[in-house]
Amino acid sequence: xxxxxxxxxxxxxxxxIVTAVHSAKAGHPGGSLSAADIYTYLYFEEMNIxxxxxxxxDRDRFVLxxxxxxPGLYSTLAQRGFFPVEDLKTLRKLGSYLQGHPCMQHIxxxxxxxxxxxxxxxxxxxxxxxxxxxxxDVRVYTLLGDGEIQExxxxxxxxxxxxxxxxxxxxxxxxxGLQIDGAIEDVCSPYPIDKKFEAFNFHVINVDAHxxxxxxxxxxxxxxxxxxxxxxxxxxxxGKGVSFMEGQAAWHGTAPNDEQYAVAMADLxxxxxxxxKEGQA
Amino acid sequence: MADVKKIATRESYGNALVELGAANPDVxxxxxxxxxxxxxxxxxxxYPDRHIDCGIAECNMxxxxxxxxxMGKIPFVSSFxxxxxxxxxEQVRNSVxxxxxxxxxGATHAGITVGExxxxxxxxxxxxxxxxxxGMVVMxxxxxxxxxxxxxxxxxxxxxxYMRFGxxxxxxxxxxxxxxxxxxxxxxxxxxxxxxxxxxxxCVGSALEAAEMLAADGVNAEVINICTIKxxxxxxxxxxxxxxxxVVTAEEHSVIGGLGSAVCDVLCEEYPVPVKKIGMQDxxxxxxxxxxxxxxxxxxGKGVYEQIKDFLK
Numbered sequence: 255x256x257x258x259x260x261x262x263x264x265x266x267x268x269x270x271i272v273t274a275v276h277s278a279k280a281g282h283p284g285g286s287l288s289a290a291d292i293y294t295y296l297y298f299e300e301m302n303i304x305x306x307x308x309x310x311x312d313r314d315r316f317v318l319x320x321x322x323x324x325p326g327l328y329s330t331l332a333q334r335g336f337f338p339v340e341d342l343k344t345l346r347k348l349g350s351y352l353q354g355h356p357c358m359q360h361i362x363x364x365x366x367x368x369x370x371x372x373x374x375x376x377x378x379x380x381x382x383x384x385x386x387x388x389x390x391d392v393r394v395y396t397l398l399g400d401g402e403i404q405e406x407x408x409x410x411x412x413x414x415x416x417x418x419x420x421x422x423x424x425x426x427x428x429x430x431g432l433q434i435d436g437a438i439e440d441v442c443s444p445y446p447i448d449k450k451f452e453a454f455n456f457h458v459i460n461v462d463a464h465x466x467x468x469x470x471x472x473x474x475x476x477x478x479x480x481x482x483x484x485x486x487x488x489x490x491x492x493g494k495g496v497s498f499m500e501g502q503a504a505w506h507g508t509a510p511n512d513e514q515y516a517v518a519m520a521d522l523x524x525x526x527x528x529x530x531k532e533g534q535a
Numbered sequence: 536m537a538d539v540k541k542i543a544t545r546e547s548y549g550n551a552l553v554e555l556g557a558a559n560p561d562v563x564x565x566x567x568x569x570x571x572x573x574x575x576x577x578x579x580x581x582y583p584d585r586h587i588d589c590g591i592a593e594c595n596m597x598x599x600x601x602x603x604x605x606m607g608k609i610p611f612v613s614s615f616x617x618x619x620x621x622x623x624x625e626q627v628r629n630s631v632x633x634x635x636x637x638x639x640x641g642a643t644h645a646g647i648t649v650g651e652x653x654x655x656x657x658x659x660x661x662x663x664x665x666x667x668x669x670g671m672v673v674m675x676x677x678x679x680x681x682x683x684x685x686x687x688x689x690x691x692x693x694x695x696x697y698m699r700f701g702x703x704x705x706x707x708x709x710x711x712x713x714x715x716x717x718x719x720x721x722x723x724x725x726x727x728x729x730x731x732x733x734x735x736x737x738c739v740g741s742a743l744e745a746a747e748m749l750a751a752d753g754v755n756a757e758v759i760n761i762c763t764i765k766x767x768x769x770x771x772x773x774x775x776x777x778x779x780x781x782v783v784t785a786e787e788h789s790v791i792g793g794l795g796s797a798v799c800d801v802l803c804e805e806y807p808v809p810v811k812k813i814g815m816q817d818x819x820x821x822x823x824x825x826x827x828x829x830x831x832x833x834x835x836g837k838g839v840y841e842q843i844k845d846f847l848k
Contacts, residue, residue: 315605358605358634366605367634370625376595377630380602380610383587387563388606407626410595417590 270329278346286326288490305335319374320399336363372405382423401433416455430492451485463490541704547682549574597626616645620661646787648825663792677739684716703825721768727757738785744836
């Protein structure tokens, strides 16, 4: 899939995120939008998955350790055909299978329940270890928030993954620089993130989280890295694609009202038009 | 009971795991630097590739077990009860309980019989914590035979299981050819008509001793061994309460949230009778030998007997 196609899908994923959170009147748009390109690349290029057979045994696994950005995951899974895009509007509503945070028992394509920060990475490490024990070539991906890595369990898991040379594991940190209470370096700085993972025996790749060439190269490099897990530090913009949400901590966990929703969708529609033009050029 | 064979249930845990390991290649055992104490060392020796030492990081260990379970493994997570149920409570709740993953938690060194390590390591709260998690099976075996049976039953059960084992050697009481183990089933270990003693873990032995002393006073106590605290064998407890009209619970655990509370939950809703809860009375333990602590906190045979005598006054 070429970059233009990926960009178009990522933009549709963003529309789904905004629509789902608007419909729910709650949820986390900022960190969902910042990771939309990563989600798109994982599910449309990188991972061995089959929407028609979400539980197939030899599939690659994805654990959304930053579970609050479930709208991003759900929108991507819907675009990929795991369930109808229309269902995104049921997010967080009573009776919907689209729970506020990922629930593996009820959502096709969700490999692990998550939401309590710091826990998903441990489960991903366990999956990678399981694949190694079985001698399969299953690869495991997990996405963490840059605020999330303030949780000590992240480093327990990283120590173990590095110690066990789990080269089938890719830890992605969505480094959008913002958490609920403000800038991560103001709240409790986790920087330097890359040096920390290096110290835990990870191969570390810094990447522009919105550049598909860079994302493609990073996942290729991760695949080629043997004897150690890879950490991809994805430098992103929180709220990416929606003008008034970009770079604003306030949009971490707030839903747009009707008016804001219209502006957000117009922003994304404009991007669609530009991408269509790019395709015709 | 001086001539009775005594084995710590943590030993039983390790030995049962070795047998399971031979029978099922999916069984893996995880430790957090306590394999020598949790007695899983024998499994490590037999199946080094399937023993995973996570280092001193219990929360991560529970998460790794969850991930392994999603890959079809049957992980047995081993640590002291204080750390498995206490420190890692939220990981057990959210990474294991909520997704109902097939993770087994082998929690050793539960209760005050940890002994000399003192209150920091004497977990009297684990049953209370674990039984609040939806779908969690909670077991507290009374002796070697029951502990081994419980471990095997846990492996066959699909879903999360918490097993509580002790550090100190305790008497083997189920050494009879008719002994059968089933998750969720209690057993009447002594029939009686005057009162019911519902006990778990090491306190089953204490309850039996107390029942002997009561018999000398002309009181015919029924003793029920409850290994599975959740799901609780309500029918057995209700039938006995209806027969005797008085219930005593005995456990090496806080009287808040443990077996006593579980029994009261059933009785107060379905057949209220006078109840005495014997256990740790909302307090921490302290350093001392297991035997001295059981005596001090009135959880040995004599202590249980004395507390029952008070209750019967």
